[in-house]
Amino acid sequence: MFLKNIYLNNFRNYSDQHIEFSGKLNYIYGSNGTGKTNILESISFITFGKSFVNSPEIDCLRFGEGEFNVSGNFESSLGNEFSVSLNYNSAVRKKLFYLNKERVPGFTSAVFGKFPIVFMTPHSLEITYGNPSERRRFFDITLSQISRIYLDYLRNINRLLKLKNILLKSYSSGGKITGFEFNNLLESYNDKLAEMASEITVRRNVFVKDFLPYLEKNFRYLISSNDTPFMEYQTCLNGKAEGIGISYEKENLFSEYRRKLEEFKNEEIARATCIIGTHRDDYIFKLKKQNENNKPFLLKNFCSQGEHKTYLVGLKLAEYEYIKDRSGVEPILLLDDILSELDSDRVEKIISHLNEFGQVFITSTESGYLGRLKQKVDGRDISVFKIENSKVIIR
Amino acid sequence: MVNISESLDSLIEELSSLPQIGRKTARRLAMFIIKQPKEKVEKLSKSLIDVKEKIKFCRICCNITEDDICKICSSQKRNRNLICVVEDPQDVYAIEKTNEFKGLYHVLHGRISPLDGIGPEDIKIRELLGRFDENKFNRIEELILALNPTVEGETTILYLQKLLKPLDIKISRIARGLPVGSDLEFADEVTLAKAIEGRISL
Numbered sequence: 001m002f003l004k005n006i007y008l009n010n011f012r013n014y015s016d017q018h019i020e021f022s023g024k025l026n027y028i029y030g031s032n033g034t035g036k037t038n039i040l041e042s043i044s045f046i047t048f049g050k051s052f053v054n055s056p057e058i059d060c061l062r063f064g065e066g067e068f069n070v071s072g073n074f075e076s077s078l079g080n081e082f083s084v085s086l087n088y089n090s091a092v093r094k095k096l097f098y099l100n101k102e103r104v105p106g107f108t109s110a111v112f113g114k115f116p117i118v119f120m121t122p123h124s125l126e127i128t129y130g131n132p133s134e135r136r137r138f139f140d141i142t143l144s145q146i147s148r149i150y151l152d153y154l155r156n157i158n159r160l161l162k163l164k165n166i167l168l169k170s171y172s173s174g175g176k177i178t179g180f181e182f183n184n185l186l187e188s189y190n191d192k193l194a195e196m197a198s199e200i201t202v203r204r205n206v207f208v209k210d211f212l213p214y215l216e217k218n219f220r221y222l223i224s225s226n227d228t229p230f231m232e233y234q235t236c237l238n239g240k241a242e243g244i245g246i247s248y249e250k251e252n253l254f255s256e257y258r259r260k261l262e263e264f265k266n267e268e269i270a271r272a273t274c275i276i277g278t279h280r281d282d283y284i285f286k287l288k289k290q291n292e293n294n295k296p297f298l299l300k301n302f303c304s305q306g307e308h309k310t311y312l313v314g315l316k317l318a319e320y321e322y323i324k325d326r327s328g329v330e331p332i333l334l335l336d337d338i339l340s341e342l343d344s345d346r347v348e349k350i351i352s353h354l355n356e357f358g359q360v361f362i363t364s365t366e367s368g369y370l371g372r373l374k375q376k377v378d379g380r381d382i383s384v385f386k387i388e389n390s391k392v393i394i395r
Numbered sequence: 396m397v398n399i400s401e402s403l404d405s406l407i408e409e410l411s412s413l414p415q416i417g418r419k420t421a422r423r424l425a426m427f428i429i430k431q432p433k434e435k436v437e438k439l440s441k442s443l444i445d446v447k448e449k450i451k452f453c454r455i456c457c458n459i460t461e462d463d464i465c466k467i468c469s470s471q472k473r474n475r476n477l478i479c480v481v482e483d484p485q486d487v488y489a490i491e492k493t494n495e496f497k498g499l500y501h502v503l504h505g506r507i508s509p510l511d512g513i514g515p516e517d518i519k520i521r522e523l524l525g526r527f528d529e530n531k532f533n534r535i536e537e538l539i540l541a542l543n544p545t546v547e548g549e550t551t552i553l554y555l556q557k558l559l560k561p562l563d564i565k566i567s568r569i570a571r572g573l574p575v576g577s578d579l580e581f582a583d584e585v586t587l588a589k590a591i592e593g594r595i596s597l
Contacts, residue, residue, distance in 0.1 A: 149588045152585045166509040176514065178516075181516065185550075187553075188550050188556075188557060192549060
């Protein structure tokens, strides 16, 4: 699956721009602030439904305009063509999606996951360094792209947590609800929450087990030593202490969540917020070093910056391979300005991998890497774009 | 833009406040109304007032009706021991069209949703509980909860279930699953998964 072309209308700094892409490697360069990332962002809109850097749609509107359009044509490996278009209107603050010129009621059910993407941006470094929310987001994106059911549970539990939070807040601020009604409704929310949380936990737990071999393989490819990566799934059920295992049977998880919700009920009411649930999950990254009695190190606390970066690249390559295996579709790889973030060794490793990827988009402030890319990839497969004054020039 | 007419703007404003009607549709409707003969417009405005004045909630099931008690609740042909609980009056019409359900209804007029500021006291739950008073009504043997399969609908079902538990009556909820006459391969994954989850043993 690859993106043949894209048309941008009033998107960010582009008023009217059509671009034809290579099915293999697309190298986009230009000075800072010229709009390289914007092109990748527009691709994320028609594949992923929203901005890959999480900006609200209104920010993507060209200054002074009322709506923007992004449309792209994809070609599958069998030669079938698909077109996806997005229209955003700032007056009604609404996104309308079209698949093959026909309006789709929901992006999620009609398009999401059809054209999977894997992206790496300077912000991706937060996956290993940052808060648990960064890791949840990373794996949620991976899992959602291969499982609509997971995505459905995820959206529903987020909605439920929102409902429960508002209930807790309105009760603590003395809303009109009576104590009896409040208690009954809170119990109902907790029942549903335990049900959805156990569905999500089951899937995240299985995912971590499935994903680990992919991480090990891709990590080992990046380093010369025999260090091995390791990751653990942590929920509010098994806590921070190591070695406390729980049974990941759905029925058991339900009763565990239900018990935990009961245990923390008063605290949740006192703090007027949801404490128990999958919105507090984390994934713990560890590194087993060769010479240190095989004792795993916590990546977050004990590893060097270089090891973090290697881990990240390993995670992203593993994500690519995992999605490809599970969905049967080669994801589109978006590499935004990572050549400046990573040292030449790791860049070299990624570049030598390029032939194994499907369609790749790379942005950079310089054209310097082109020479090295051309040694690895057939020149006919590379399209080079230079961006100047909000125009894309083919080189 | 030149302001053509204040009365026209006001009409467009009012129309666009209706559900599913955007500004463009509101403008188109307003233009249509302008082109109509005066009698037709009068008839339209009269029916708007009429509907507001005459329609009220049935004293028993809270469905909309012109009488004190709606036609379904006053019918002698219905099974008075069976009640189907729905969110909105439209749902009653949808189920009535099937011609399969012979019990009575109860319309909640919404579902519990703190996000929209709707608590348990804002929908017709008290009225539903009132129907279990055996001095006034026939004994209710079964309650079917036919709420929408959304997060709000499902949690409202759980809420009602807890509330009605002490009454010790049979409570059921409608099944979720595949549309009849469709092919498995065309069903979306989520619906199909729910259908497998809600399978029936043979």
